[in-house]
Amino acid sequence: MNSLEVLIGHLSRLPGVGKKSASRIAHWLLKADRAFVQALGRLIMELPDRVKRCSRCGMYSDATLCEICSDPARDHRTICVVEQPSDVWAIEATHTYRGLYHVLHGAIAPLEGVRPEDLTIDALVRRLEREPVEEVIIATNPTVEGDTTALYLVRLLKDWGGKVSRLALGLPVGGDLEYADRVTLARALEGRQRISSGEGDG
Amino acid sequence: MNSLEVLIGHLSRLPGVGKKSASRIAHWLLKADRAFVQALGRLIMELPDRVKRCSRCGMYSDATLCEICSDPARDHRTICVVEQPSDVWAIEATHTYRGLYHVLHGAIAPLEGVRPEDLTIDALVRRLEREPVEEVIIATNPTVEGDTTALYLVRLLKDWGGKVSRLALGLPVGGDLEYADRVTLARALEGRQRISSGEGDG
Numbered sequence: 001m002n003s004l005e006v007l008i009g010h011l012s013r014l015p016g017v018g019k020k021s022a023s024r025i026a027h028w029l030l031k032a033d034r035a036f037v038q039a040l041g042r043l044i045m046e047l048p049d050r051v052k053r054c055s056r057c058g059m060y061s062d063a064t065l066c067e068i069c070s071d072p073a074r075d076h077r078t079i080c081v082v083e084q085p086s087d088v089w090a091i092e093a094t095h096t097y098r099g100l101y102h103v104l105h106g107a108i109a110p111l112e113g114v115r116p117e118d119l120t121i122d123a124l125v126r127r128l129e130r131e132p133v134e135e136v137i138i139a140t141n142p143t144v145e146g147d148t149t150a151l152y153l154v155r156l157l158k159d160w161g162g163k164v165s166r167l168a169l170g171l172p173v174g175g176d177l178e179y180a181d182r183v184t185l186a187r188a189l190e191g192r193q194r195i196s197s198g199e200g201d202g
Numbered sequence: 203m204n205s206l207e208v209l210i211g212h213l214s215r216l217p218g219v220g221k222k223s224a225s226r227i228a229h230w231l232l233k234a235d236r237a238f239v240q241a242l243g244r245l246i247m248e249l250p251d252r253v254k255r256c257s258r259c260g261m262y263s264d265a266t267l268c269e270i271c272s273d274p275a276r277d278h279r280t281i282c283v284v285e286q287p288s289d290v291w292a293i294e295a296t297h298t299y300r301g302l303y304h305v306l307h308g309a310i311a312p313l314e315g316v317r318p319e320d321l322t323i324d325a326l327v328r329r330l331e332r333e334p335v336e337e338v339i340i341a342t343n344p345t346v347e348g349d350t351t352a353l354y355l356v357r358l359l360k361d362w363g364g365k366v367s368r369l370a371l372g373l374p375v376g377g378d379l380e381y382a383d384r385v386t387l388a389r390a391l392e393g394r395q396r397i398s399s400g401e402g403d404g
Contacts (some may be wrong), residue, residue, distance in 0.1 A: 002264045003252045007245040008237070016223050020381065027251075027288050028217045032263060033252045036212070041247025043209040047228075060232060062204045086229050117292045125313045169218045179222065 004030070057129065058103035058120045060085045068092075068100060075099040078136040081124065081153065083107045083141055086178045091139065094186035099137070102127065106144035108152055114145075116152055124153075128160055135163040137192055141177045142167075154195050165192040206232070255358040258329065260305035260322045262287045269292075270302060276299040279336040283326065283355065285309045285343055288380045293341065301339070304329065309347035310354055316347075318354055326355075330362055337365040339394055343379045346370075356397050367394040 001009075003147035004026055011022035029037050053059070057079075061067065068074060068088075078099030082088055088101050104119040127133065138153055140146035150166055166174050167188040177185070203211075206228055213224035225295075231239050255261070256268035263269065270276060270290075280301030284290055290303050306321040329335065340355055342348035352368055359366050369390040379387070 002269070003245065003249070003261075004262050004264075007242075007249060010242045010245055013238070014227050016226060017219075021218050023288055023291065023380075025216050027286065030253060030287075031244065036215070037250055038245060038247050040209075040212045041245070041249070043205065043212055043243070043244045044246060045240050045243025047205070047209060047231055047243070048239055051232060060204075060208075067204070084229065085232075086225055089225065125208065148355050160305055178225075 007034075035104045053103075053105075057101045058085075058105060058123065059101060073098075077132055078137065079124075079131075079133050079135070080137040080139050082177070083149070084178065086137065087141075089184060090178050090180065091189065094182050094189060096186045096189055098133075101187055102129065104140070104149065106143065107140055107143075107149040109145045109148070119149070121153070123155070125156070128157070128162070132164055135165065136160075137189075138164065138166040139177065139189075141175075143174060143176075146177075155165050158196065164195050166195055204315075211248040255305075255307075259303045260325065261285075261290055261303060264290055265375060275300075279334055280339065281326075281329065281333075281335050281337070282339040282341050284341045284379070285348065285351070288340065289343075292380050292382065292387060293391065296384050296391060298388045298391055301337075306342070306351065309342055309345075311347045321351070323355070323358070327358070329357070330364070335364055337367065338362075339380065339391075340366065340368040341379065341391075343377075345376060345378075346384070348379075360398065366397045370394055 001199075008019070008022045008026045011017055011025055014018045014022075017025070050062055051060050052062070052064070053127075054061045054069055055064050056069045057066060059066045059068065064107055075098045079102050080091060080097060080099055081102045081104060082091070083104050083106060085103050088103065102120065102124045104121065105121050106114050108114055108116055108119070128136070136153075136157060138150045140149045168190075180202050209230045210221070210224045213219055213227055214221045214257050216224075219227070252265070253262050253265055254266070256263040256271055257266050258271045259268060261268045261270065261338045265272070277300045282293060282299060282301055283304045283306060284293070285306050285308060287305050290305065293299050304322065304326045306323065307350075308316050308321050310316055310318055310321070330338070338359060340352045348374075356366055
């Protein structure tokens, strides 16, 4: 097997890339600008070493603290809890949210063996103890796993002093937050509903 | 812009990969096996240096002579002329052809400025002078450019002593040879039609 075939084998393991797409990409790379191809290869090769998790929110970042957590202009009283780092980008793209994030890196899924302790929920609880947070917005996916996780968090934060809300349904049920269009996502964010309240007026 | 965003920017330039697919692939890579990610990066990075064109047929190859050209078990009396290296793989996958290939690396397209001299037609003519070839099978795409190229080759080889044939139409017109299913492609290959004959009985 020559290196082109080995490359195609590797490319076809990427999500959404079948054998024919992999072949198409590999042949395209052979005709592409040499500097671009080498830059792409280097970026992929160095990815595991360069990209870390933000020590506070768990978002992918080149630095110990991510750009959002280290930005004093953001509203540090609000934390939006998402399943995946890509969800952060989806919400950022709406340009309607100015608070911080907390990335769970998954959702509770007992059938797949994902338990609450496999997520960054402990770190979230510690953040709420230390940081001046007033509201937690739960932005898990509107799926069985996302709903389970949201319910778990609501129960966990029952006695916490602040406000807990969740994105308004308006997101297509069964869909994936990352693929929602910006307008729908922005509306769900604006219309978020209070689940419990620190003032007991819930 | 952090390295993850730079990577997504690069990935989204690949054919068939949009911004969302690029993001999906990048995030998948962040969770993928480290050794796999580094191997993929290295393969891409080294691609321009490792993969050359076979000095005889123009197919991509790690060595000076490709695996097909250097295989004594192949039928060296038949050359199948294709537009792209990926077409070679498509025909190989039918398991019905045992001859050699010649890759033109394109098709004649006057409107896009691709002239006969931009292709490897000269090299093909030299091969026919030196090698014991008895038949040339023209397997260009059934498109305007592919038909133009086929016609050009037929005229060019008019006085050459051997047989010239072309893949049977059976391929969907306007389609791309690379994406034909194996059965259709195998049938087109078996039913190839003689265009001219060295014996003058055409």
